[in-house]
Amino acid sequence: MSPKPTAPDAGPCRLDWDDLRHFLAIARHGTLSGAARALGVRQSTMSRRLAAxxxxxxxxxxxxxxxxxxxxxxxxxxxGPVERIEAEADTVARTITGTDLRLAGSVRITSVETLATLVLMPVLAGFARRYPDIELELLADSRDLDLSRRE
Structure with a gap:
């Protein structure tokens, strides 16, 4: 008789990120109910995920x-490693969705001249240094403008 073939070595266990995320929430909150609230799931889901x-x-x-x-x-x-995985997963999500932490775009502000000169200019100078990819446009005018006409 020939020997029975043995199963190939399965290697390290494959873990599901969602299960690790549930583990992390329970570890942080200390209770299934607190972790469930944080993740927006049921307490039974937390228990089932932990068991799995x-x-x-x-x-x-x-x-x-x-x-x-x-x-x-x-x-x-x-x-610690699971917390690092969480941080990396968040980075991947931001990259995929284009929700970068860096703010960019155009902002138009309209104000009366006195307020623009005495208050807004100093504040906006600091804002411009902090967010260089945001283009600021300050219009000092006392006329009524129509936003629907992009004034």
Whole structure:
């Protein structure tokens, strides 16, 4: 008889980012209900996600205590890396959606001349230095202007 073939080595377990995100929320809030509120899901979803993550990882990541959930030794070991993954995921989301942290565009401000000269100019000078990609246009005029005609 020939020996039975063995299953190929599966390698490290594959973790789901959403499960890690739920783990992180529970670790931060200490309760399933607090984490659920923060993520906009149900408490049962938090419990199910944690159980799925711990089953895939083969380790208990959070311990239930009288004061709430606390990271176990394994949970503490992955807390920092998961927070870095969260930061990188946020960066990817901003890049994909084009929601860059740098503000850019055009802003038009209309004011009476006295207010524009004495108050707005000093404030806008600092604003322009802080946000160089925003083009400021200050119109000192006392006429009534019509926004619908882009005045």
């Amino acid at each position: 993550l711990e089953a895939r990882a083969g380790a208990q990541l959070l311990q239930k205590t009288p004061d709430g959930y606390r990271p176990s030794a394994a949970g503490e070991a992955i807390l």
